[in-house]
Amino acid sequence: MKTNQFTLMLAAFAVLILFAVGCNTAPQKADEKPAAQSDAPEYFLLRPELEKAYGYSHAVRIGNELKISGAVSMDEKGNLTAKGDLGQQMKNCYADLDKILKHYGYSWDDVVVENILTTNMPEFVNQSAYRNTIYKKQFPTGSWFGVKELALPGQLIEIELEAYKVR
Numbered sequence: 001m002k003t004n005q006f007t008l009m010l011a012a013f014a015v016l017i018l019f020a021v022g023c024n025t026a027p028q029k030a031d032e033k034p035a036a037q038s039d040a041p042e043y044f045l046l047r048p049e050l051e052k053a054y055g056y057s058h059a060v061r062i063g064n065e066l067k068i069s070g071a072v073s074m075d076e077k078g079n080l081t082a083k084g085d086l087g088q089q090m091k092n093c094y095a096d097l098d099k100i101l102k103h104y105g106y107s108w109d110d111v112v113v114e115n116i117l118t119t120n121m122p123e124f125v126n127q128s129a130y131r132n133t134i135y136k137k138q139f140p141t142g143s144w145f146g147v148k149e150l151a152l153p154g155q156l157i158e159i160e161l162e163a164y165k166v167r
Contacts, residue, residue: 039063044103046096050078059100064165066104070117070158071096072150086120086156087127093159094134106163108134113162114142120156121146 044059045051051058059068073081073089082088101107118124124144131139140161150158 044100046100047074047076047078050076053078059104061104064167066101066106066110066161066163066165068097068100068161068163070115070160071100072152072155072158074152074155078152080152080154083154084156086118086123087130089155089157090124090127090130090159093157094130097159097161101161101163104163106165109137110163110165111135111140111161112164114140115145115160116142117145117147117150117158117160118156119147119149124157 039062042061043057044061046058056069058071059066061067071093073092075081081092098108101110116124121144150156
């Protein structure tokens with residue numbers, strides 16, 4: 001009877017080893033990138049002191065997904081830039097978003113969601129053609145929201161993104 005128990009334990013151990021070996025993927029070549037990123041969140045702060053003071057991260061990547069908090073037109077100290085000029089504020093937002101996309105190795109072609117909040121929807125619609133210089137392949141999904149106000153007085157637009165990249 002003890003021999004049968006030992007044989008069963010040995011067989012179970014062998015099956016476990018075979019299962020573990022069978023789950024391994026083919027060896028990765030030195031110049032080959034992994035198929036997917038880790039599922040551990042990777043945070044990015046564009047303006048670390050400012051973002052810590054306000055309590056948010058500008059972006060987080062989890063695996064192949066990248067989520068970017070709303071970008072607004074501000075300098076490194078958090079001061080509004082391009083006061084009263086929605087078109088320039090929009091360009092400033094896209095410039096910051098571009099920095100974050102590039103930090104993670106993404107491009108505008110990888111953007112799948114774009115949400116825009118503005119305090120002046122008619123003016124945004126007049127300026128929205130600028131987006132054609134950003135999105136050359138296709139436009140992402142998303143929504144445009146007319147809002148009463150944004151975080152800082154004088155901010156006219158905020159743009160948030162989600163991107164996805166097959167690795």
